[in-house]
Amino acid sequence: MGHGDGRGRIVSDAGAEDTGTRILHVDMDAFYAAVEVLDDPTLRGLPLIIGAPDGRSVVSSASYEARRYGVRAAMPVSQALRLCPSARIVPPHFARYQEVSRQVMAIFESFTPLVEPLSVDEAFLDVQGVRRLWGSPARIAELIRERVRDEVGITCSVGVAATKHVAKMASTIAKPDGMLIVAGDDTLDFLAPRPVRAMWGVGPKAAEALEARGIRTVQDVRDAPTEMIDRAVGAALGARLRQLARGEDPRAVDTERVEKSIGHEETFDTDILDRPFLRAELLRLADRVAVRLRRAGWEASTVAIKIRFDDFRTVNRSHTLTEPTAVGQRIGEAAQTLFEQIDRRDPVRLVGVRAENLRPAGGAGMALWDDDEDWRKVEGAVDEAMARFGSTTISRARHIGRGEGRGAAQHPKAHGVD
Known part of the structure; x- marks a missing residue:
């Protein structure tokens, strides 16, 4: 490679x-x-x-x-x-x-x-x-x-x-x-010496787990006992890797591919220890993500956060919702819950919120009751106000006077849904 x-x-x-x-x-x-x-x-x-x-x-x-x-x-x-x-x-x-x-x-x-x-x-x-x-x-x-x-x-x-x-x-x-x-008949010979890290879907942790067991190349994946690979990366990924190692990949080119996520993140000018402030920032970012979801006609089934500490160690957490949503309050609450589950209390230099597993809005149908109905109305009114007067004219009360993350350097991350 x-x-x-x-x-x-x-x-x-x-x-x-x-x-x-x-x-x-x-x-x-x-x-x-x-x-x-x-x-x-x-x-x-x-x-x-x-x-x-x-x-x-x-x-x-x-x-x-x-x-x-x-x-x-x-x-x-x-x-x-x-x-x-x-x-x-x-x-x-x-x-x-x-x-x-x-x-x-x-x-x-x-x-x-x-x-x-x-x-x-x-x-x-x-x-x-x-x-x-x-x-x-x-x-x-x-x-x-x-x-x-x-x-x-x-x-x-x-x-x-x-x-x-x-x-x-x-x-x-x-x-x-x-x-x-790589001609069709040359596929197996091409794959054999490639490192497992080069295989699509093998991240750093999975690669380390495989390498620790002496599985370093695609040929090693073919030769290793099924149980060894499954213990290293789990049964689902193990089965997938064995299939790819044999040159088998039935996935077709998908012209209807839905983009994976919409997200926003920010890096602070100074590291932040104030946890209430960080919770508020997660909610603010969730609101921005939700606006983009609604504009694009999507709902998210999964909410993820990224927290980078002052030593550059980065923690990612995600949660699958019971129902897909484009409501900022719901996304923000999920993000805050994920944040509270992180044990570290060190200063934070970056926070991010991401909506994943996107699907067309309304695809799940109408439930007997809608727990988000009130928030949906509020955020719909906010969307109308922003469209009429501009995105900087309206904000949650808790964000007034805070600025954009205490002078944060903004790094919006939006994956393809513009």
């Missing part, structure tokens, strides 16, 4: 065999940094950190030049600057990234209607049905890379394979600006 900085990059030779393939995974290279260079060519070749220009913020993205110093996304900017003192810090421009993303997705959709966006900078494409029009999967991948480069001005990497899992692994190995083809 590559290291996220281009080392270990593997690409296919021209004319490589693509028999048995149909899925492309297209991933923009260091997307945020690439867009900044596109808009300001003087940044080309420099180590770039995309993030707020203060030491308390975190890295949103980094150019490959900065990654080679060990800079990574979600790393504190202060730590990134210690690793790469010569880095140039560039504030993020999320609206611009969305604009460029729409250009890229339009190119994908000009080749096939079967496009499944995963985020602003990556997508799966099923090209089986358009081969007569455009050529083989490998040829289509080359055409996409050419058009993204020529029409948008940035580069992308493409994995070509029989399944989504292998295509995603291949695009990662090919980065930056490369293409890796």
Whole structure:
């Protein structure tokens, strides 16, 4: 596998065999940094950190030049600057990234209607049905890379394979600006030496649990006793990993894919010990999340929070609701309950609230009674007032005089539902 900085990059030779393939995974290279260079060519070749220009913020993205110093996304900017003192810090421009993303997705959709966006900078494409029009999967991948480069001005990497899992692994190995083809008959040989950490769905904790038992590669997953894997990661994930290790992935490209979450988070200028204040901030963020849900016509089945302490240790907690909701009060109460379940009482530098497992509003039907009816009316009136007078003209009384998190540096996180 590559290291996220281009080392270990593997690409296919021209004319490589693509028999048995149909899925492309297209991933923009260091997307945020690439867009900044596109808009300001003087940044080309420099180590770039995309993030707020203060030491308390975190890295949103980094150019490959900065990654080679060990800079990574979600790393504190202060730590990134210690690793790469010569880095140039560039504030993020999320609206611009969305604009460029729409250009890229339009190119994908000009080749096939079967496009499944995963985020602003990556997508799966099923090209089986358009081969007569455009050529083989490998040829289509080359055409996409050419058009993204020529029409948008940035580069992308493409994995070509029989399944989504292998295509995603291949695009990662090919980065930056490369293409890796894994023919259908080569799937098992391709997977065998790959580290378990490279498997889609294996997070750091699962990887550590597997590695502690000597399961380090995909081949090891195939060879290990079922009971050993299940003890490490649980029966459900264990069964999934064994299936993927055999090259089996029945998931189709889903053009109706619902975005995973809508969330907001904030980093405080000074670490906060005041727990009533933190509870109020969670409710304020929940209100913002709920407004976005209602505007997009979604309800959330799960509420999650993120708490980052002054030592940068981050705790995530989630709770599945009995009924999906887009009511800020309900989301806020769930977030506050999750917060109270965290034992640590250390100073907090970041809080976040996220709505997950989204579904169309009203999809659950009407219950015999509605516990949220009063709050629904209140928040509906708030939505109307905000639409008429602006989002800054109305707030809960408890938030008046607090400002936006005591001078918090805002870092809204909204995943695709805009």
